[in-house]
Structures are given as structure tokens and as C-alpha cells.
Amino acid sequence: MSKTIAINAGSSTVKFKLFDMPSEAVIAEGNLERIGLEMGHAKIKYGDGQKHEEDTPFASHEVAVEYLLHQLKNLGIVADYNEIDAVGHRIVAGGEYFKDSAVIDDKVMEQIDALSEYAPLHNPAELQGIKAFKEVLPDAFAVAVFDTSFHADMPKMNALYSTPYEWYEKFGARRYGAHGTSHRYVATRAAEMLGKPLEDLKLITCHIGAGASVTAIKNGKSYDTSMGFTPLAGVTMATRSGDVDPSMVNFVAKKLNVSGDEIIDMLNHDSGLLGISGVSSDMRDVEVEANNGNERAKLALDINLNRVVKYIGSYMAELGGVDAVVFTAGVGENDANFRKQIADQLAFVGMGVDDEKNNVRGVERDISSADAKVKALLIPTDEELMIVRDIERLRNK
Ligand SMILES: Nc1ncnc2c1ncn2[C@@H]1O[C@H](COP(=O)(O)OP(=O)(O)O)[C@@H](O)[C@H]1O
Ligand SMILES: CC(=O)OP(=O)(O)O
Ligand SMILES: [Mg+2]
Numbered sequence: 520m521s522k523t524i525a526i527n528a529g530s531s532t533v534k535f536k537l538f539d540m541p542s543e544a545v546i547a548e549g550n551l552e553r554i555g556l557e558m559g560h561a562k563i564k565y566g567d568g569q570k571h572e573e574d575t576p577f578a579s580h581e582v583a584v585e586y587l588l589h590q591l592k593n594l595g596i597v598a599d600y601n602e603i604d605a606v607g608h609r610i611v612a613g614g615e616y617f618k619d620s621a622v623i624d625d626k627v628m629e630q631i632d633a634l635s636e637y638a639p640l641h642n643p644a645e646l647q648g649i650k651a652f653k654e655v656l657p658d659a660f661a662v663a664v665f666d667t668s669f670h671a672d673m674p675k676m677n678a679l680y681s682t683p684y685e686w687y688e689k690f691g692a693r694r695y696g697a698h699g700t701s702h703r704y705v706a707t708r709a710a711e712m713l714g715k716p717l718e719d720l721k722l723i724t725c726h727i728g729a730g731a732s733v734t735a736i737k738n739g740k741s742y743d744t745s746m747g748f749t750p751l752a753g754v755t756m757a758t759r760s761g762d763v764d765p766s767m768v769n770f771v772a773k774k775l776n777v778s779g780d781e782i783i784d785m786l787n788h789d790s791g792l793l794g795i796s797g798v799s800s801d802m803r804d805v806e807v808e809a810n811n812g813n814e815r816a817k818l819a820l821d822i823n824l825n826r827v828v829k830y831i832g833s834y835m836a837e838l839g840g841v842d843a844v845v846f847t848a849g850v851g852e853n854d855a856n857f858r859k860q861i862a863d864q865l866a867f868v869g870m871g872v873d874d875e876k877n878n879v880r881g882v883e884r885d886i887s888s889a890d891a892k893v894k895a896l897l898i899p900t901d902e903e904l905m906i907v908r909d910i911e912r913l914r915n916k
Contacts, residue, residue, distance in 0.1 A: 520539060520540075521539075521540050521604045521605070522537055522538065522539060522540065522546065522597070522602050522603045522604065522605075523537075523538045523540045523603065523604070523605040523606070523607065523907050523910055524536070524537045524538070524603050524605075524606050524607070524652075525538070525606075525607045525609075525902075525903035525904075525906035525907050525910075526584070526587075526606065526607065526608050526609065526648050526652070527609040527902050527903055527906070528580055528584075528608075528609060528641065528644050528645045528648050529641075529728060529729060529730060530554075530640045530641060530729050530730050530750075530757070530758070531552060531553060531554050531555065531556075531728075531729035531757060531800070531801075532550055532551060532552045532553075532554060532728075532729070532849075533550075533551045533554065533577075533580060533583040533584060533587060533648070534548075534549065534550045534551075534902075534903065535547075535548065535549055535587060535903070536548040536903035536904070536907075537591075537596065537597075537603070538903075538907050540605070540907070540911070541911070543904070543907065546565065546596065547563065547564065547565035547566075547591075547594075547596045548563070548564055548565075548903075549561065549562055549563035549564065549571075549587070549590075550562050551577055551583040551586060551587060553577070553801065554577040554578075554579065554580060554582075554583055555577070555578070555579070556576075556799075556800070556801070557576065558574055558575075558576055559574070559575055559576050559577035559583070560572075560573075560574055560575075561573050561574075561575055561586065561590075563590055563594065563596075565594055565596045566595075566596075569594075571590065571594055579644070580644035580645075580647055580648065581644075581647045581651070584647065584648045584651045584652075585651065588600075588651065588652075588655060600655045600656050601656070603656060603659060604659055604660060605659055605660040605661070605662070605907075605910050605914065606652050606656060606659050606660070606661045606662070607661075607662045607663075607664055607903075607906035607907060607909065607910045608623070608645055608648055608649050608652075608661070608662070608663050608664070608906075609645065609664055609666065609700065609902055609906060610631055610641070610642060610645045610663045610664065610665050610666070611637075611638040611641035611642060611645065611665070611666045611667070611697050611750060612631075612634045612635075612637035612638035612641065612642050612665070612666070612667055612695065612697075612749070613634065613663075613665030613666070613667040613668060613671075613695075614634045614637050614667065614691060614695065615671075615691045615693075616630055616634070617630070617663070617665045617667070617668065618668055618671040618672075619665075619668055620662055620663060620664045620665065620668065620909040620910075620912075620913060621662065621663050621665075621913075622660070622661070622662055622913055623649060623661040623662060623663050627663060628646065628649060628650075631645070631646050631649070631663065632646055636749075637695065637748065637749055638666075638697070638749055638750055639749065639784075639787060640730075640750065640759075640787055640788075641750065649661065649663070660910065660914055662906070662909060662910045662913055664700055664902075664905065664906045664909050665699070665700075666696075666697040666698055666699045666700055666701075667695045667696060667697060667699055668699055668700075669696070669699025669700065669702055669703045669741050670694075670695060670696035670697075670699050670734075670741045670744050671695075672740065672741075673694070673696065673740075673741050673742065673743065673744065674742065674743075677694065677742065677743040677744075678693045678694050679693055679694070680692065680693065680694065680747075680748075692748060693748065694744070694746070694747045694748060694752075695746070695747070695748060695749075696732065696734070696741065696744035696745075696746045696747075697730065697732055697744075697746045697750040698726040698730065698732045698734075698746070698848075699741065700902045700905045700906070701724075701726045701847060701848065701900040701902050702724045702726060702732075702734040702736065702741065702744070703905065704900055704901050704902065704904065704905050705724050705726075705845045705847045705896075705898040705900055706720075706722050706724055706736050706739070706845070708883065708898050709722055709724075709843055709845050709896050709898060710739075712883070712885060712896060712898075713842065713843060713894065715842075716739075717736075717739040718738050718739045720736070720739075720842045720843070721735075721736070721737055721838040721839070721840060721841045721842050722735075722736040722841065722842060722843055722844075722845060723735055723736070723831050723834045723835065723838070723841050723843075723844045723845070724736060724844075724845040724847065725827060725831070725844065725845060725846050725847065725851055725861075726847050726848045726851065726900065727754075727827065727846070727847075727848050727849070727850040727851040727857070728757075728848035728849035728850060728851070729756060729757035729758075729800065729849060730750055730756055730757070730759070731753070731754050731755070731756045731761075731827075731848070731850070732744055732745045732746045732750070732753055732754070733745045733753065733754060733827060733830040733831060733834065735834035735837055735838050737838055742837070742838065743834060743837055745761075745830050751783070751786055751787055753826075753830065754823070754826040754827050754830060755791050755792065755795075755819075755822050755823040755826045756791040756792070757791050757792050757793065757800035757801065757802070758787065758788050758789065758790060758791045758792070758793045758794070758800045759786065759787055759790055759791045760786045760790035760791055760794070761791070761826055762826075763786065768782045768783065768786075791823075792805050792819050792823060795815060795818055795819035795822060796808065796809075796813070796815050796816040796818075796819035797815055798813065798815070798816050798819075802849070802850050802854065802857075805819055805820060806820065806854075806856075824857065824860055824861065824864075827861060828861060828864045828865065831844060831861070831865065832865070835868060841868075841893055842893070842894060843893065843894035843895070843896050844861075844862075844865075844870060844893060844894070844895055844896070845896045845897075845898050846858050846861075846895070846896070846897050846898070847897075847898050847899065847900040848900055851897075852880065852881045852897065852899050852900070853880045853881060855877050855878055855879070855880070858872060858877055858886065858895065858897070859872055859874070859877055862895050865893070868892070868893055869891060869892025869893050870887075870891060870892075870893040870895060871887065871888035871890065871891045871895070872886045872887060872888060872891075872895045873886060873887065873888045873889065877895075877897075879897070881899050882897065882899070883897065883898050883899055884896075884897050885897075
């Protein structure tokens with residue numbers, strides 16, 4: 520019996536699952552959330568139904584990973600770190616360099632660091648996670664699984680921007696997308712739920728968490744995706760603006776007398792739900808405020824929802840129809856109202872949710888109404904399972 524741990528660092532969370540291998544049974548799992556906010560929250564499930572839950576601030580991802588390492592021993596999940604012989608890390612940006620998962624060595628770590636500009640909120644934090652685990656488990660088999668891999672072979676028509684071609688040739692300036700591990704997992708599950716080969720389906724997968732992206736899937740592959748060169752592009756996110764006219768960067772930089780880099784930083788950290796509402800980056804907080812009558816919080820929710828609708832609509836046109844729209848990640852899995860509003864808006868193409876079936880959180884389920892022509896599927900993502908499967912694949916190579 521051996522144990523493998525999958526670490527999934529998102530922009531606002533560190534999630535993990537500890538697996539017994541090769542059975543893939545989950546021994547422990549957890550979510551350390553609201554990283555960077557005044558108060559964070561830790562939830563760890565382990566043993567036979569035991570649960571550790573507490574409010575505790577996570578100033579950074581480094582603090583969260585240290586907390587996780589501490590709790591693994593403190594809660595008796597492992598007696599010794601050496602019981603874990605393989606570690607998988609989710610890394611957002613792999614650029615043109617990593618088209619598949621990679622066994623981590625010094626060179627791979629250097630590359631992940633070098634790709635930080637491709638995912639400034641993620642790669643540096645994820646590299647810290649790799650280092651923290653390397654310190655306690657120097658001999659474990661360590662693998663990096665990249666969000667961008669799934670989109671690496673997107674048709675050039677969608678991967679390329681309408682910019683001078685040399686930008687792509689010389690500097691790799693293209694759309695890389697993100698959340699690929701999640702889009703790949705939910706698409707595979709959707710095909711299983713619908714009882715059809717994935718290759719025969721047209722799907723639109725909506726990964727809506729703190730970071731959010733929408734992907735069009737055709738012939739089992741990523742056909743188009745809303746995130747761009749970095750995870751800043753596309754729909755509105757917790758703190759990220761999504762698409763903006765790039766001319767605004769210099770315009771506002773001059774007004775504020777700051778550099779373009781500082782504006783990009785503000786588009787990453789001070790925008791999205793937080794920037795519009797002025798209340799919080801967390802969807803739950805913004806919804807509470809909107810219900811209390813806060814107009815800017817309401818506007819933030821409207822903009823957020825409408826962006827997703829626009830992407831789904833344009834991907835339907837691109838795919839020439841769609842069999843199912845899939846909802847996943849923090850908001851997609853937990854926010855019934857969000858799913859309902861999207862389905863209502865898309866009722867004209869035959870999408871509809873059944874209120875009773877939709878009244879659920881984090882459960883894999885077909886939530887479509889009986890007469891829906893376009894299925895609505897709720898599929899909790901499992902990036903960690905994909906990570907351990909990639910570890911096994913590379914271990915057996
Ligand atoms: N019950 C809920 N209703 C609405 N939003 C929720 C709910 N639970 C979690 N969320 C949102 O999910 C987001 C986190 O999504 P998640 O996918 O876990 O994060 P990350 O992008 O960091 O991986 C937070 O912004 C939070 O507001
Ligand atoms: C790429 C990205 O935005 O990831 P997350 O949603 O986990 O922050
Ligand atoms: Mg995530």
C-alpha cells in the first residue's frame with residue numbers, strides 16, 4: 520500500500536486529496552480557502568468520517584501549505600511524511616514548453632518559475648508548494664500537471680490572436696487557456712453520464728470558481744476557451760477583470776501615474792466581483808450584499824452572469840449547437856441560483872433546469888428539465904483525481 524497526495528493550488532484556495540494507491544481510495548481531503556482575505560477557513564475530512572474545521576487566516580499560499588503539512592501529522596492522517604511516496608502538483612501555466620505532465624526536477628522547477636508571467640497569481644504560489652513538499656519529502660516521486668495541457672492543441676484559429684504573427688512565432692504570444700485538468704475531467708464524466716462517446720459530443724464546460732473559464736469541447740478536445748495568454752482574460756472573476764480593451768491599460772496608467780505593470784496587477788487583484796462591488800471577492804459575500812440592496816453588488820452579479828452567458832452563446836454558434844452545458848467549481852457547483860439564471864437566459868435554445876433537481880450543492884447530477892433539448896449537468900470537478908492518474912501514468916512509463 521502506498522499513498523499519493525495531490526496538491527491543487529488555486530488563486531484563493533489550496534485543495535488536497537491523499538489517495539491510497541493503486542485503489543484510488545481517498546484517505547483524506549481538504550480545502551483551505553479564502554487565502555489572502557482577512558479570515559480564512561480550513562476544512563479537512565479524514566479517517567472514518569472525522570472532520571477538522573476552523574477559521575484561521577491564510578495570509579499567503581505558503582502559509583496554507585505549511586498549515587496543511589502541520590495538520591497531516593497533527594490530525595494523525597500520517598504518522599510520518601515518508602508514508603507518502605508520490606506528490607502531484609497542479610501548475611497553471613505550462614506555456615509552449617509543457618504539453619504534458621512532467622516529472623519534477625530542478626530544470627522543471629526553473630521552467631515553472633520562468634513561466635510566472637504566464638500565470639502571475641498561480642505559478643509562483645504553486646512553486647512554493649513544490650518546494651515545501653520537497654523539503655519534507657525529498658525522495659518522493661513528484662509530478663507537475665499543467666492546466667494548459669488540455670488546450671495545447673486547440674485549433675490555431677482559436678489559439679492565435681489577431682496580432683502580428685511574429686508575436687506568436689518569436690515570443691509564444693497566444694491563447695493558452697487554463698483549468699484544463701478540470702475541463703477534461705468534467706467532459707469525460709459528462710460523456711459517461713450521457714452514455715455517449717466523448718468524441719461524438721459538443722460540450723460547453725463552465726468552470727466558475729474564484730478563477731473562471733468557459734471551454735468549448737468538440738471531438739473530445741478543447742476547441743476554444745475563454746482564458747487567454749494568462750488567466751486574466753475571459754469572464755469576470757473574483758478579483759480578475761476578464762476581457763478588457765488593452766488600450767485602457769496605458770490610458771489608466773497615465774491617469775494614475777503608475778506603470779502598465781501596475782495596471783495589469785490591478786486587473787488581476789482589484790477587479791472582477793471585488794472591483795465592481797467594492798464589497799468582496801467572494802461570491803457568497805457579494806450575493807448577501809446584493810440581497811441587502813447594495814446596487815454595486817447587484818451590478819457585479821449582473822456583469823458576472825452576463826459574461827458567462829455571452830461566452831456560452833458564442834461557443835454554441837462556433838460549435839454549431841451543443842449537447843450539454845456543464846457547471847463546475849466553487850460557484851458552478853454550489854450556486855443553484857447562478858445555474859438557474861443561465862439556463863433561463865438560454866431557454867430560447869432549449870436549455871432549462873428542473874428546480875428540484877437543481878436545488879443541490881456539489882452533487883453530480885443531470886439538472887435538466889424534462890423537456891430540455893440542451894442538457895444542464897452539475898459535475899463537481901476532481902482535478903486531484905486527474906493528477907494522481909497522471910502520476911501513475913508517468914510512474915509506469
Ligand atoms: N455556496 C456558494 N454560493 C456561491 N458561491 C460559492 C459558494 N461556495 C463557494 N463559492 C464560491 O466559489 C469560489 C471559490 O471557487 P473554487 O473553485 O473553490 O476556487 P479556486 O478558483 O481558488 O480554485 C469563491 O469565490 C466562493 O465565493
Ligand atoms: C487558472 C485559475 O484561474 O485557477 P483558479 O480558478 O484555481 O484560481
Ligand atoms: Mg480552482
